[in-house]
Structures are given as structure tokens and as C-alpha cells.
Amino acid sequence: MPELPEAQTIATYLDRNLRGKRVQAVHLLRRDFLKTGTPRQLQQLVGAELTQVSRHGKSVILHFPPRRFVIQLGMSGRVSVAAPSVPPEPHTHVVIAFAGPIEMRYANSRRIASGVHVLAGDEQGPLTLLGTDALAISVDEFIEKVIAHRTAIKATLLNQAVLAGVGNIYSDEALFRSGISPRRPANRVGPDKLRTLHQAVQQVLAEAIKIGGSTLRGSDPFAGADGSVGEFTAQHQCYGRYGQPCVQCGRTLVRATIGGRTSTFCRNCQK
Numbered sequence: 001m002p003e004l005p006e007a008q009t010i011a012t013y014l015d016r017n018l019r020g021k022r023v024q025a026v027h028l029l030r031r032d033f034l035k036t037g038t039p040r041q042l043q044q045l046v047g048a049e050l051t052q053v054s055r056h057g058k059s060v061i062l063h064f065p066p067r068r069f070v071i072q073l074g075m076s077g078r079v080s081v082a083a084p085s086v087p088p089e090p091h092t093h094v095v096i097a098f099a100g101p102i103e104m105r106y107a108n109s110r111r112i113a114s115g116v117h118v119l120a121g122d123e124q125g126p127l128t129l130l131g132t133d134a135l136a137i138s139v140d141e142f143i144e145k146v147i148a149h150r151t152a153i154k155a156t157l158l159n160q161a162v163l164a165g166v167g168n169i170y171s172d173e174a175l176f177r178s179g180i181s182p183r184r185p186a187n188r189v190g191p192d193k194l195r196t197l198h199q200a201v202q203q204v205l206a207e208a209i210k211i212g213g214s215t216l217r218g219s220d221p222f223a224g225a226d227g228s229v230g231e232f233t234a235q236h237q238c239y240g241r242y243g244q245p246c247v248q249c250g251r252t253l254v255r256a257t258i259g260g261r262t263s264t265f266c267r268n269c270q271k
């Protein structure tokens with residue numbers, strides 16, 4: 001959390017509200033959240049125009065040609081847009097003040113896989129570690145990439161170097177819809193099942209984007225940059241439903257730790 005749909009929800013919102021605006025100031029409130037580039041390079045964004053906001057996997061990318069500002073949301077990253085008069089939420093680490101005046105704020109209460117990066121020119125920073133985006137990957141490339149792995153299919157889907165953007169929620173949902181056990185080694189799923197899985201991954205991601213992603217209960221629930229709550233949570237058929245009946249066969253859903261994450265699945269429907 002957040003995964004691709006939540007990152008897309010944020011990118012779309014930022015693009016709609018901040019595109020074309022110029023940076024007036026950048027405030028780095030916690031130095032160690034700047035992972036690539038120096039505070040001086042961060043200050044070079046002042047005066048630059050935001051031309052576009054895009055996304056690759058779970059990363060949100062703000063384009064200030066010739067520089068890019070990359071946000072990694074990690075487990076609990078939050079991005080908001082607010083007037084300067086609104087007090088920032090706790091754990092706000094980076095603020096970009098735009099003409100308007102309006103601010104983009106990045107907050108995160110945890111540090112795992114999170115932070116911001118300033119990239120100059122062709123520099124790729126954390127983006128070099130990412131495979132093809134999960135929404136953009138073709139069925140042939142998907143099969144080729146996945147089949148090369150002997151790890152459990154669940155762990156393979158979570159591997160951002162294989163395909164970027166899928167995390168625990170959407171891998172559980174896609175495997176459930178495809179009838180594939182999360183434990184099955186990736187190279188033993190078979191091309192026909194992988195074709196079904198490719199379609200299921202793209203479907204769950206597209207459905208989630210359409211309704212603003214998933215918001216989970218917890219200390220750091222996801223919210224869109226406008227504070228809205230993702231509606232996809234209500235659509236989860238499998239993720240987080242451990243102990244409840246399978247929506248397809250009625251048997252109790254089980255859970256197991258696979259690839260370091262908890263997976264929920266149906267032993268009867270997923271082979």
C-alpha cells in the first residue's frame with residue numbers, strides 16, 4: 001500500500017491541479033527523505049514549470065524539464081495539495097510551493113521504500129530498478145518475464161523488477177480471479193493460465209483506478225491527494241477476507257506468508 005491504482009489516482013489529481021504552475025519554493029524538512037540528488041539540486045526546481053505528472057509502477061513523477069521529481073510512496077506515503085494557510089499533517093517531509101499560491105506536500109510516517117528523488121536529464125535513479133509498468137506490459141512480455149522465475153507466482157508478481165506496480169492487494173485479487181494458487185512456482189503456471197493472469201492483473205488495476213484505488217483501515221489509510229477515500233476496498237473478493245467464505249465456492253479463505261507477505265486465497269478454487 002499504496003499500489004499502482006493509488007499512485008495513478010495521486011498522479012491524475014496532481015496533473016489536473018498543478019500542471020502549468022511554477023515552483024516558488026521547495027522545503028525539505030527531513031534531509032534523509034531525499035534519496036537521489038542533493039538539497040542544492042532540489043532548490044534548482046525553483047522557477048521551473050510543472051509540465052506533466054506521470055506514473056511508473058508505484059512511483060509518481062513530476063516533470064520539470066530538464067529535471068524530474070520522483071515520489072516513492074512506500075507503505076504509507078501520502079501526497080496532498082493544500083493552500084499554504086492549511087497546517088501540514090504530521091510527518092510532512094517535503095513541500096513544493098507553487099504559484100497560486102498552492103502547496104504539494106509529501107508526508108510519510110514510515111521510511112521503508114519511501115522518499116523523493118531529483119533526477120537531472122536522463123538520470124533514472126530508482127526507476128532503473130523497475131520492470132515494465134503493469135498496465136503497459138504486453139501479454140507476451142508478461143509471460144516471458146514471469147516464466148523465467150522459479151519463485152512462487154505471488155512473490156514474482158510482487159517483484160517490481162518483473163513488472164512494476166502490483167503489490168499485495170492486487171496480486172491476491174488477480175490470482176483469485178485467475179484460479180491460480182499463490183504458492184505455485186511461476187515457471188510452472190503455464191502459458192494459458194499466465195494469459196488469464198495477465199488479463200486479470202490489468203482488469204483489477206483498471207477497475208481500481210476507475211474508482212480511486214483502495215483505502216484500508218489502519219493507522220495510515222490511503223487517501224487521494226484531495227483526501228478522498230478509495231472505493232475499491234468494497235470490491236475486494238479475496239484480499240483481507242481471510243476466514244470468510246470464498247465468494248465462488250463458499251469454503252473458508254486461508255492465508256499464508258509467501259514472499260514475505262501475507263496472502264489470502266481459496267485452496268479449492270486456486271490450484
Ligand SMILES: [Zn+2]
Nearest residue numbers: 246249266269
Ligand atoms: Zn473457492
